[in-house]
């Protein structure tokens with residue numbers, strides 16, 4: 301029986317990539333800088349002391365990080381024995397955004413340039429906003445700049461409630477984000493607005509429109525909800541997900557944001573869950589019912605959206621430790637032929653300047669399917685994951701990547 305479980309720890313980089321300087325990210329290291337802060341006692345909120353990840357360590361996480369950076373992460377304990385095959389992968393896609401990272405993991409790197417809104421203020425062309433306001437019958441928009449999604453709610457959330465104008469913002473990523481209140485503006489209305497924006501943004505080559513619903517009545521209370529929805533363009537070529545479904549009549553189970561990221565292409569079942577524990581619970585229960593030729597893919601978004609972008613080191617460390625504590629539950633369910641892969645789609649170093657992603661290597665931690673324990677070394681593209689899945693499931697080969705199976 302062939303079953304693969306791919307867990308994407310959204311933004312869990314393990315050291316700056318060779319081309320990090322092109323992104324201003326030389327020296328970024330999501331895992332390493334979190335571990336250093338923990339060891340220095342600078343991440344003692346809701347947790348204590350050195351970073352403790354015994355189960356990830358057994359899969360080879362700290363070994364992979366050490367190979368990636370040349371240094372052992374500060375204050376961590378190496379396991380007596382490594383059970384998994386571990387490596388670190390570099391990204392060949394032009395951007396460090398989520399769709400690029402994910403699609404490359406699935407065997408389809410993004411070698412073209414996305415469109416970006418480069419101006420940090422007045423970011424959007426007037427024509428685009430005029431069309432959006434007219435087609436969606438809006439009184440106008442707020443924002444129109446680069447922003448952190450939580451900061452801009454503190455600044456403009458109340459004005460949004462009073463005026464009915466949605467908050468539109470962007471970042472260094474190829475995104476158009478729309479924040480609106482779930483009740484005052486309406487969740488369905490926000491989704492409809494995003495669909496209009498998705499159409500209008502096609503000529504601008506923007507990767508994603510993101511609905512950012514929130515609740516609360518004042519700046520101090522505003523909280524974004526799990527009803528976020530991403531409107532991505534479709535991957536530029538068939539991913540390994542799509543090949544598994546079309547060539548092997550396989551099943552691809554999306555848990556969390558996966559289906560949205562792949563524009564719902566190559567997905568046979570979608571499970572929504574909010575928060576790390578719920579995502580983990582869903583992964584376990586889907587594994588319990590998974591039959592032959594099934595790929596279960598889960599995106600643990602909170603590492604990125606709740607901690608990485610928020611530059612919350614202690615929160616990121618606590619979330620990693622909580623994830624690590626749950627890993628034995630998953631390992632106990634694995635059959636010998638199953639293939640488990642833990643990886644990430646980019647970095648988002650919470651100790652770094654600004655609030656953006658960081659260009660980093662990602663971990664590739666594998667267990668099962670006859671793999672022997674030890675190093676897989678530097679993987680030349682994230683697509684090695686997709687090529688390995690293609691090999692495992694016996695689909696036609698991907699155009700990029702080298703299988704480690």
Ligand SMILES: O=P(O)(O)O[C@H]1O[C@H](CO)[C@@H](O)[C@H]1O
Nearest residue numbers: 448449450471473475605609
């Ligand atoms: O600050 P928030 O709204 O979390 O946005 C972040 O999330 C977006 C998608 O990952 C990125 O482009 C970044 O801007």
Ligand SMILES: [Mn+2]
Nearest residue numbers: 310311398645
């Ligand atoms: Mn991501």
Ligand SMILES: [Mn+2]
Nearest residue numbers: 604605609657
């Ligand atoms: Mn992100």
